[in-house]
Amino acid sequence: MQIDILTLFPQMFEGPLTTGIFKRAVNRELVQLNTHNIRDWTHDKHHTVDDYPYGGGAGMVLKPEPIFQAVEALKPGGLQQQGADIMPIILLTPQGRLFSQQIAFELSQYSRLVLICGHYEGVDERVIEYLATDEISIGDYVLSGGELPAMVVADAVVRLIPGVLGSEASAVDDSYATDLLEYPQYTRPPEYRGWAVPEVLLSGNHGEVARWRREQAVLRTLRRRPELLNKASLSSEEKYLLSKLKTLTE
Ligand code: 6GU
Numbered sequence: 001m002q003i004d005i006l007t008l009f010p011q012m013f014e015g016p017l018t019t020g021i022f023k024r025a026v027n028r029e030l031v032q033l034n035t036h037n038i039r040d041w042t043h044d045k046h047h048t049v050d051d052y053p054y055g056g057g058a059g060m061v062l063k064p065e066p067i068f069q070a071v072e073a074l075k076p077g078g079l080q081q082q083g084a085d086i087m088p089i090i091l092l093t094p095q096g097r098l099f100s101q102q103i104a105f106e107l108s109q110y111s112r113l114v115l116i117c118g119h120y121e122g123v124d125e126r127v128i129e130y131l132a133t134d135e136i137s138i139g140d141y142v143l144s145g146g147e148l149p150a151m152v153v154a155d156a157v158v159r160l161i162p163g164v165l166g167s168e169a170s171a172v173d174d175s176y177a178t179d180l181l182e183y184p185q186y187t188r189p190p191e192y193r194g195w196a197v198p199e200v201l202l203s204g205n206h207g208e209v210a211r212w213r214r215e216q217a218v219l220r221t222l223r224r225r226p227e228l229l230n231k232a233s234l235s236s237e238e239k240y241l242l243s244k245l246k247t248l249t250e
Pocket of ligand 1: 080091092093094096118119136137138139140141142143144145146149
């Protein structure tokens, strides 16, 4: 997969994109990550990327021309896209659809992605209407730019590409992939400051361990994120357990 990131602050990506998951994916040639400075596509003396909003108001608005030119330079054949050639052009903005594991999975199916980092003040609406194919937000809080969200999206997508993670199982087992939160994890020592690891995990009984973990995941989800249980696939035994717990707490 090739990911092109358009930003006013390419230096923000230097550390994250050369560390951990991205480093591995790039080294294994599973991912090619490029950052592009939107400012490089300005042609005036002052390299102007933003301007005052028409109609007045606070803040500045990102101009359309440098963003259109930066994206068009990535696709010399023009922007008409068809079939396998399709390349999502995603604007990161608080007005976008809410990012999720499902969206990460959908994006992981493409061979190319373009991420445009917006800024809180805003981006000229013509970028949204005639250039971007998608708008994504990572949550209901305000960040000063789309750079951190672009890293969040890229991380979530890249780790779903086959061969990026150490074991293929790790991605499947994650929270949200199973619609349940993760069960508690422990490592050595078996007792630390008097706090013991649950006995069952030391038992060596794989069936018992699997049952305990599944039960912990369901209980933790019930307590912390009960709305997730509506779409989770639960056994009839688990549904019965949950209905009993719910009547107990009513
Ligand atoms: Cl994508 N951008 C900004 N500026 N703030 C955000 C966001 C994006 N998602 C959540 N907050």
